[in-house]
Amino acid sequence: MNWNEEYRRWNEFDALDEALRDQLNAMQGQDEAMEDAFYKNLEFGTGGMRGKLGPGTNRMNIYTVRRAAEGLAYYLENKGNEWLQKGVAVAYDSRYMSQQFAVEVARVLGRHDIPTYVFSSLRPTPELSFAVRHLRAAAGIVITASHNPPEYNGFKVYNEDGGQMPPAQANEVIHYVNQIENELMIPVIDQSSLEAKKLLTWIDDEVDEAYLEQLKTIQLHSLASGKLAEDLSIVFSPLHGTATHLVEKGLQQIGFEHVHVLAEQAKPDPEFSTVASPNPEEHQAFEMAIAKGKEVNADILLATDPDADRLGVAVPTEAGEYTVLTGNQTGALMLDYILSQQQLPDNAIMIKTIVTSEFGRIIAEHYNIDTLDTLTGFKFIGEKIRQFEQSGDHQFMFGYEESYGYLVKDFARDKDAVQAAVLAAEMAAYWKAQGKTLLEALEQLYERHGYFLEGLQSMKMEGKAGAEKIEHIMNDFRTNPLTEAGGLQVIAVEDYSTSTRQYVHDDSTEQIDLPQANVLKFILEDDCWFCLRPSGTEPKIKFYYGVKSGERHMSEARLQSVKASVKERI
The missing domain is CATH 3.40.120.10 (Alpha-D-Glucose-1,6-Bisphosphate, subunit A, domain 3)
Known part of the structure; x- marks a missing residue:
């Protein structure tokens, strides 16, 4: 469907949440805002998902949260009944809708007879990581958008070891999430029934004390x-x-x-x-x-x-x-x-x-x-x-x-x-x-x-147009790589999308033993470097810099020169 069709699907859904209905009505006539809210599904990546709150398939709301939780439920069902019985630990932060989203997770998982252990009040992300291990749960979820602006929230998924799911596991969950065709129609159980059936347990001091x-x-x-x-x-x-x-x-x-x-x-x-x-x-x-x-x-x-x-x-x-x-x-x-x-x-x-x-x-x-x-x-x-x-x-x-x-x-x-x-x-x-x-x-x-100095520059590019600009920058640096930066020669270019390191002096190539990712790193002479990476959680492209010398003033000068070269190219 295109964004207009997706918008109509939501607008014609009689049981749409009232608050989301009001926000949807307020968007009438704002075609650019509506397109951005509906032109795609909010991406569920290897770390979960993060986005602006509001109505739409590309927003954080009870329906996109249910979709993510449903995908996790299918993943656990595929692993067998033993995994279902272990349950899922859930924590949330101080953001808008965080506690409600945590309960929505339980309402979805409960339909699959998966118990959830939800903190009774907000808790840090690392305590959720610990809680998964302490409770021997099958997975964990944190409702958070970390340090994003107030209009954001997110959904992070953890495996049975208490770590964020690495790509192999996350891709399985993503597969199940992407199979869900209609997030509006995912069935849920009401909270009181969950508590009565012991499919929702509130956790508190015991985990705090153990941590x-x-x-x-x-x-x-x-x-x-x-x-x-x-x-x-x-x-x-x-x-x-x-x-x-x-x-x-x-x-x-x-x-x-x-x-x-x-x-x-x-x-x-x-x-x-x-x-x-x-x-x-x-x-x-x-x-x-x-x-x-x-x-x-x-x-x-x-x-x-x-x-x-x-x-x-x-x-x-x-x-x-x-x-x-x-x-x-x-x-x-x-x-x-x-x-x-x-x-x-x-x-x-x-x-x-x-x-x-x-x-x-x-x-x-x-x-x-x-x-x-x-x-x-x-x-x-x-x-x-x-x-x-x-x-x-x-x-x-x-x-x-x-x-x-x-x-x-x-x-x-x-x-x-x-x-x-x-x-x-x-x-x-x-x-x-x-x-x-x-x-x-x-x-x-x-x-x-030695004086190791580093720098970071971020360029924020929101919406569909912003995503296209970020893709263009990455493609341009790949196809027309710099040969020097700040007066320092490029020794090698590491392209993590192909897991290869290409040396400039003889055009030789070697493999990098790391998973593939949309990252480019330019290795400069004298132990200096810079790197380009689109953010996985924010509409940004990030530029990282690292330099070294035996004296502070020389490192400071090198850092500014390398930054200026990259900025000029952009």
């Missing part, structure tokens, strides 16, 4: 529970999301007494009313935390995104201001701290993504630790942890990505800002004992290993 018990294992150094923990001043903001309870409890468990939670941002708020964007990657999200930090002379500022899988860190400078660390910088500090504070097994390994700084690899080499690269997305890190657990080939030590995602201990299998917040506080206490701030500890790493 917090595991969180104690994060502690690496006794300083964290001594006087330094008592003296360390921490400012924490959950950015109107889900992290308040677990982060507060986690810090208290190891002795941190001076934790100043930003009251204005501690209350769940689907409008995220005190920030332009609830994303700790954006420095504006720290404005209130910085003001509070100056007031209480804080040693470290922590901020989590709404579903608490990303952590931002800000630290004081000599001038009395605060600077927000990048995800690469925080990851490097955490990695060095973890590897320096314990006896390391011979088969230890660190995992990062292909767009994460090479700084981590150099730090790992310093401790004689292997590094494994994965595609962008923590599902690939979680998949590798599971493989290592089964094979015994490697012992996972740390995993991270540049977009503020870290995993310290594998009792969760997704990036975990609660774990990261506790580790960051302990790390700040440790370095304070050495007479250093985290910024000075970072400078020490640069002096030892």
Whole structure:
């Protein structure tokens, strides 16, 4: 069907949800908006789906949520009755419609006699990952759009190991989702009947307590529970999301007494009313935390995104201001701290993504630790942890990505800002004992290993026209690749859509042992690089940059030059 036919199908559905009917009526005469809402089905990809709230096949609403849940039900039925009986764990964040969507999932799964275990109030994404493992569930779902604007929501799917489904599993679910022809006609059971039949169980404190018990294992150094923990001043903001309870409890468990939670941002708020964007990657999200930090002379500022899988860190400078660390910088500090504070097994390994700084690899080499690269997305890190657990080939030590995602201990299998917040506080206490701030500890790493600097640029391109522009940019860089950038020669081009690496000097090609993805990475001389990747969750194309030299000013100049070359080409 074209978008007009899809719109008519919805408009002529007599039992359409009343709120969606009102929104549909309000769209009359807005052809561009209506086309964008109906020109395709909201894509259910390898990480689930994410989109704007509202009526339409290309929007998040009760019908598209039911379609996704129905596809998961078919997937579990195909795996056998034992899997159905394990049930599905469900969590949700502070966004509009999140709790209702969670109940809609239960209403669909209940029709298939699949029990659901739904948190009675909002919870962090990493706790859902943990809950799947703790409850021995067959799968998990989180209703969240992470740090997207307020008009978005999403549906993330987890496998029985508590990790986001890797491509092979996700493709099976996608197959079943795509077979559903009419999302409006999916049958559901009412909530009271589900509860009476014990097909809907509300979960709460038991999982919290089990998670917090595991969180104690994060502690690496006794300083964290001594006087330094008592003296360390921490400012924490959950950015109107889900992290308040677990982060507060986690810090208290190891002795941190001076934790100043930003009251204005501690209350769940689907409008995220005190920030332009609830994303700790954006420095504006720290404005209130910085003001509070100056007031209480804080040693470290922590901020989590709404579903608490990303952590931002800000630290004081000599001038009395605060600077927000990048995800690469925080990851490097955490990695060095973890590897320096314990006896390391011979088969230890660190995992990062292909767009994460090479700084981590150099730090790992310093401790004689292997590094494994994965595609962008923590599902690939979680998949590798599971493989290592089964094979015994490697012992996972740390995993991270540049977009503020870290995993310290594998009792969760997704990036975990609660774990990261506790580790960051302990790390700040440790370095304070050495007479250093985290910024000075970072400078020490640069002096030892070289000045690795990174950059990220995003271009937002919404709607059908935007998707076409993104496709055009990727195709153009593939067919007419740059031969130099910022005065640095291109050594090789890695095209992950074909899993190939092509060297420029002799035109030779070799295979890359990673799944296929729409990503291009240009390897430049002197350990520099840049990468193009359309976002899998937002209408954006992202440009990643990484440079290195022996001096800060040279790295800064290289970074600006490479960025300028790519921008000029675009």
